[in-house]
Amino acid sequence: xxxxxxxxxxxxxxxxxxxxxxxxxxxxxxxxxxxxxxxxxxxxxxxxxxxxxxxxxxxxxxxxxxxxxxxxxxxxxxxxxxxxxxxxxxxxxxxxxxxxxxxxxxxxxxxxxxxxxxxxxxxxxxxxxxxxxxxxxxxxxxxxxxxxxxxxxxxxxxxxxxxxxxxxxxxxxxxxxxxxxxxxxxxxxxxxxxxxxxxxxxxxxxxxxxxxxxxxxxxxxxxxxxxxxxxxxxxxxxxxxxxxxxxxxxxxxxxxxxxxxxxxxxxxxxxxxxxxxxxxxxxxxxxxxxxxxxxxxxxxxxxxxxxxxxxxxxxxxxxxxxxxxxxxxxxxxxxxxxxxxxxxxxxxxxxxxxxxxxxxxxxxxxxxxxxxxxxxxxxxxxxxxxxxxxxxxxxxxxxxxxxxxxxxxxxxxxxxxxxxxxxxxxxxxxxxxxxxxxxxxxxxxxxxxxxxxxxxxxxxxxxxxxxxxxxxxxxxxxxxxxxxxxxxxxxxxxxxxxxxxxxxxxxxxxxxxxxxxxxxxxxxxxxxxxxxxxxxxxxxxxxxxxxxxxxxxxxxxxxxxxxxxxxxxxxxxxxxxxxxxxxxxxxxxxxxxxxxxxxxxxxxxxxxxxxxxxx
Numbered sequence: 001x002x003x004x005x006x007x008x009x010x011x012x013x014x015x016x017x018x019x020x021x022x023x024x025x026x027x028x029x030x031x032x033x034x035x036x037x038x039x040x041x042x043x044x045x046x047x048x049x050x051x052x053x054x055x056x057x058x059x060x061x062x063x064x065x066x067x068x069x070x071x072x073x074x075x076x077x078x079x080x081x082x083x084x085x086x087x088x089x090x091x092x093x094x095x096x097x098x099x100x101x102x103x104x105x106x107x108x109x110x111x112x113x114x115x116x117x118x119x120x121x122x123x124x125x126x127x128x129x130x131x132x133x134x135x136x137x138x139x140x141x142x143x144x145x146x147x148x149x150x151x152x153x154x155x156x157x158x159x160x161x162x163x164x165x166x167x168x169x170x171x172x173x174x175x176x177x178x179x180x181x182x183x184x185x186x187x188x189x190x191x192x193x194x195x196x197x198x199x200x201x202x203x204x205x206x207x208x209x210x211x212x213x214x215x216x217x218x219x220x221x222x223x224x225x226x227x228x229x230x231x232x233x234x235x236x237x238x239x240x241x242x243x244x245x246x247x248x249x250x251x252x253x254x255x256x257x258x259x260x261x262x263x264x265x266x267x268x269x270x271x272x273x274x275x276x277x278x279x280x281x282x283x284x285x286x287x288x289x290x291x292x293x294x295x296x297x298x299x300x301x302x303x304x305x306x307x308x309x310x311x312x313x314x315x316x317x318x319x320x321x322x323x324x325x326x327x328x329x330x331x332x333x334x335x336x337x338x339x340x341x342x343x344x345x346x347x348x349x350x351x352x353x354x355x356x357x358x359x360x361x362x363x364x365x366x367x368x369x370x371x372x373x374x375x376x377x378x379x380x381x382x383x384x385x386x387x388x389x390x391x392x393x394x395x396x397x398x399x400x401x402x403x404x405x406x407x408x409x410x411x412x413x414x415x416x417x418x419x420x421x422x423x424x425x426x427x428x429x430x431x432x433x434x435x436x437x438x439x440x441x442x443x444x445x446x447x448x449x450x451x452x453x454x455x456x457x458x459x460x461x462x463x464x465x466x467x468x469x470x471x472x473x474x475x476x477x478x479x480x481x482x483x484x485x486x487x488x489x490x491x492x493x494x495x496x497x498x499x500x501x502x503x504x505x506x507x508x509x510x511x512x513x514x515x516x517x518x519x520x521x522x523x524x525x526x527x528x529x530x531x532x533x534x535x536x537x538x539x540x541x542x543x544x545x546x547x548x549x550x551x552x553x554x555x556x557x558x559x560x561x562x563x564x565x566x567x568x569x570x571x572x573x574x575x576x577x578x579x580x581x582x583x584x585x586x587x588x589x590x591x592x593x594x595x596x597x598x599x600x601x602x603x604x605x606x607x608x609x610x611x612x613x614x615x
Contacts, residue, residue, distance in 0.1 A: 037062025150240030238295025345494030435509025474510030560589030
């Protein structure tokens with residue numbers, strides 16, 4: 001994969017009078033993703049996605065042989081500062097900000113156009129060379145292709161803001177502000193999908209008890225509005241997006257690594273032979289488990305709005321003579337207007353060119369009725385200078401993230417919740433229970449020591465040590481179950497398709513924790529200054545060692561859970577009336593809690609070296 005990138009930035013600063021200042025910025029980025037992903041266009045070279053272990057082998061996702069993907073942006077920013085007196089002093093800041101996130105790509109997911117997604121155990125006996133096991137009704141054949149070329153999308157945020165830092169007297173300072181954000185989204189087919197705006201008030205105050213900075217108390221309320229992202233605002237476009245059909249495999253068992261099918265390619269060829277020559281290929285929807293037609297489903301709702309967060313803070317800082325400071329703050333955040341995907345009875349649309357096939361249409365909406373998320377934290381910081389050469393400091397955060405919706409993933413950013421898709425087949429108490437969220441991390445601690453060994457007009461040399469501690473993050477025992485037998489035929493309720501098997505929390509949300517992470521980092525920074533034309537040119541070098549002692553905590557463990565869907569030895573149960581028993585209705589996978597790959601561990605011992613100049 002190659003990622004060529006170019007950028008242009010032009011800035012302006014102006015002092016128009018002794019109390020009025022201007023700043024301006026124009027910037028533009030052009031970025032392309034060339035290659036990256038699979039390149040095998042043969043059916044036998046299709047990706048195999050193990051749904052139990054979340055591992056992909058045989059070929060990579062994405063179409064590495066396709067055209068480059070263009071991801072550009074443009075930003076125009078203007079800000080003015082005006083210092084005035086009257087009833088105290090006022091530092092007024094106001095400005096405009098325009099940001100355009102641009103995307104032009106044909107997001108084909110597989111070079112061959114197909115993938116296989118088994119949900120039965122695969123053969124990992126030979127390290128680095130997994131072999132597929134294809135069982136009857138034990139996996140899905142995925143067909144995906146881009147049927148309409150992208151013309152480019154624009155996700156625009158136009159903002160205006162004003163803020164007054166009002167120093168009432170020597171002890172009291174008040175901040176008053178408001179921000180306005182206007183969101184306009186045009187998808188990759190050129191259609192407008194979002195026309196939204198929000199106001200964000202800001203209010204905070206600080207009180208210097210003695211008037212000399214020794215003890216300062218603070219409090220505030222702020223609202224923050226998220227920007228729209230490409231994966232939400234442009235989701236309803238047919239252009240550039242792949243059509244997806246998942247078909248339950250109903251052919252004979254095929255096992256790779258046997259004399260009949262020595263390789264994965266041989267096994268996949270046999271599977272696709274059944275799919276095309278016996279089943280009838282992708283136009284036969286008899287075993288279609290999941291159908292996603294871009295431009296048809298999902299669709300962006302008519303009044304989709306940006307999520308927001310409200311933050312409440314109180315704090316205090318204490319000056320330690322002229323050498324240090326201690327500060328502590330309490331933060332409470334509440335979030336709202338979550339993204340959700342909704343499929344309701346009667347939302348049936350016909351698939352074009354399918355001979356009358358119909359599917360249920362998903363619509364992206366906002367929700368506050370079921371989904372919730374809150375964050376509480378106590379943050380403390382300490383800085384102190386010893387003599388002229390030594391600096392010591394530390395910061396510590398205790399926090400708790402509580403709710404029933406994480407709302408984002410590492411790879412995709414914001415994602416919609418699925419509780420409102422076929423909601424009759426779910427119950428919030430076991431599908432989206434309250435508990436500790438994935439971002440929860442109870443303790444975060446960093447302490448550092450910096451020594452300025454040399455500090456002259458031409459030479460600076462500093463040595464630093466940073467000690468880190470991060471407590472583990474939560475995870476849960478979650479498995480998919482079939483609730484159709486206990487609710488009834490989807491057709492009787494007004495649906496065209498069978499709902500996907502919903503998630504069931506067999507444990508409390510966040511009942512398990514990853515390992516605590518400790519890490520020691522060291523760095524050296526040397527700078528040499530050259531006097532040139534009334535200024536200075538700085539040459540610097542900085543070698544670093546991250547995780548000096550090569551500690552190896554597991555940060556992303558295996559979380560596989562088996563149910564009767566993928567383990568015939570387990571019993572089915574009615575989730576609306578029965579209480580589950582581990583070992584009877586569900587069980588943890590054999591690698592539960594263990595590392596899945598080298599990427600499951602914390603960053604290993606890493607040597608880095610920076611060299612450059614500043615002018």
